[in-house]
Amino acid sequence: MGAGWSNLLLWSAIVVAILQAVVGIAHIDREAIAFAVLFGLGAAVLARAKQRRRVYMATVVILGLLFADVAFWMITATWSNARNHEQLLYIIEPLALSCASAAGLIAVAGAIIDRRSHWAPLAARVVTIGAAATFIICLGAAAVAGWGKEQIQGPNDIALNIHNTAYSATSITGTSRQVTLYVTNDDLFWHTITIDQLGVELPLPVGSHRRVTFTAPSGTYTFYCRIPGHRQAGMVGTITIP
Numbered sequence: 001m002g003a004g005w006s007n008l009l010l011w012s013a014i015v016v017a018i019l020q021a022v023v024g025i026a027h028i029d030r031e032a033i034a035f036a037v038l039f040g041l042g043a044a045v046l047a048r049a050k051q052r053r054r055v056y057m058a059t060v061v062i063l064g065l066l067f068a069d070v071a072f073w074m075i076t077a078t079w080s081n082a083r084n085h086e087q088l089l090y091i092i093e094p095l096a097l098s099c100a101s102a103a104g105l106i107a108v109a110g111a112i113i114d115r116r117s118h119w120a121p122l123a124a125r126v127v128t129i130g131a132a133a134t135f136i137i138c139l140g141a142a143a144v145a146g147w148g149k150e151q152i153q154g155p156n157d158i159a160l161n162i163h164n165t166a167y168s169a170t171s172i173t174g175t176s177r178q179v180t181l182y183v184t185n186d187d188l189f190w191h192t193i194t195i196d197q198l199g200v201e202l203p204l205p206v207g208s209h210r211r212v213t214f215t216a217p218s219g220t221y222t223f224y225c226r227i228p229g230h231r232q233a234g235m236v237g238t239i240t241i242p
């Protein structure tokens with residue numbers, strides 16, 4: 001295998017592990033800490049199992065799936081938070097993870113496809129520089145769009161917070177037929193507030209502050225998180241309209 005790809009893969013895994021650990025500890029986010037451990041273990045196996053081809057390649061494939069998962073959720077989170085002018089920290093966190101995991105994903109593809117290429121070290125270097133350049137350019141674009149102008153809570157809003165894959169309240173009562181929810185997400189990964197009966201869908205990336213207003217006939221409605229597995233993990237509640 002080209003030394004370039006294996007080095008880029010190792011370093012991408014280390015960088016993603018460190019970023020997830022920092023975010024996980026700073027926000028006391030269990031899922032981010034779990035991902036940090038997985039990437040850390042992956043990096044440790046890569047560093048020690050080079051001679052054991054099967055173990056090495058299995059680790060490359062598993063890391064590829066993890067990189068793809070992180071890249072998908074973090075690229076979309078960066079885009080959403082930049083568009084919604086969220087705080088700088090919540091643009092930097094997903095952006096850094098997007099760049100590092102995308103570089104890791106390319107390294108995985110390189111490690112699998114491009115095994116004997118003489119160009120691998122050069123190509124891996126180009127990818128590294130490309131990832132760093134992408135980080136700077138996207139941060140510049142977010143600066144031009146303007147950050148730190150996130151939505152603020154209105155006087156009649158019902159506030160809801162999400163932390164460690166749980167809503168801060170699972171039983172909400174509105175004061176009138178028109179309800180505005182003000183929702184913040186403390187977790188690194190996405191959540192939603194979804195009310196199927198009312199057609200309400202509010203996606204919430206890392207650190208986001210979002211509002212949604214809807215009117216509903218009197219009754220009790222179920223709200224839940226649409227991310228696979230989260231409803232089963234307890235992200236479900238009811239909202240009662242008087």
Ligand SMILES: [Cu+2]
Pocket residue numbers: 165190191192225226227230235
């Ligand atoms: Cu969720």
